[in-house]
Amino acid sequence: MTLPTTDDATLRTRDTEEQMWDLAEEDPAAARRAYPSGWLWLTGEEAVRSLLAALLDADTDARYGVEDLASRSGLGESAVETAIEALISVGVLVADEGAYRINDCAIVYHAATELSAAVEATGAPDDESGFEYLARLESVRLMLDALLDVDPDQSLEQEDIHRLSGVSRKRVWHHVEKLVDLGVVEESGDEYAVGGATPVVRWIQSLDAAVVGATLAPSHP
Template identity: 45%
Template sequence: MALHADARDWTLRTAHNEDEMWALADEEGIRAARLAYPSGWLFLTRDDATRELVRLAAATGGEWKADELAHELDQSTDHVERRLDDLVELAVFREVDGAYRPNNQSVVAQTAERLRVTADEHGAEDGFRDIASPEVVRLMLDALLSTDSNDELTQDTLHELVGESRKSMWMHVDRLTNLGVLEESGDSYVIHEASPVLGHVKALDAAVLGTALSP
């Protein structure tokens, strides 16, 4: 499924196009490839407007015009309208006559709220924001979605999987250990296989893809 992203479309990553992502990684680097072929997780957390709209849909009812939400988020109306259109396609919002209302039946919004609550319970100050920003944290979680839980993650391994600088990742990896996603193992890290936070990230990824690919 292709969804809006500024001047070009995003192609959500699936088993059918993952090889294309890795081919692009050989040409442009793994970071660029992950962003060009985002997982459901990356797509839903890709910018401030999308993240805040998802939080809003998960937490409250109400009805708004795009310009009202743009004012609330301090973003341009065009930008917010594009993000809302994507979220309507994902059934997070419903749109009627130019007004947007959270869909209280949305699997994506419900899963995002469970992730927020779980992250808060594991020490986050604001669960969804804490694990969805900055970009390096989003990309590390994206890489962990398809990493074997038995693999040891060294500084070099994370650099190869994520494409961010070693210094940047090492500055932020503590956020994932504090949330119970990773555990220290000597000079490396391993995935905490029973991590409820990572489990909800995987569930959110699956909810986005499942909704996007459903007829």
């Protein structure tokens, strides 16, 4: 399946996961970008990520034009139009008489909202939403994507995170403490274990599954 926001990426599903792992032997980061999980699909494009973040605290009863959405997200109108297409494809936005409204019943929208709240509950900066804080940096997005495949409580060293994600050793070292603070991983000496029962991890997993399901589904609630 070709994604609506890119020309050279294919959603990672059971049917395409083997292709991703074949490519990952040479370049794990490039493989994850080429075969993004639902998490990376939703957060990898700045326009999609920024528009969704702007919608998480928007009035779900209102109707928005392209100019309104551009103003809320800080994006140009052409970028907004691309992002609208992606968010319609996963049921977050619905076209309504020349404008758009938020589908607050969409599983993707619900999971993103809950994830943002879970991140904020850990003490994310006040000047951005929890969703933005979590998804803004590509290194963090790729590390989170790699950790989705790790069994809870499996011990990893920074070298393992580097190998699985393709993120440079320097960036792993620089950003892993952020994941500790968020409860994504638990630190024990030089090792880290995925905190599978923590709210942030659970909602990342839920959002990932929701995006895949919504992208493959013929219709949305």
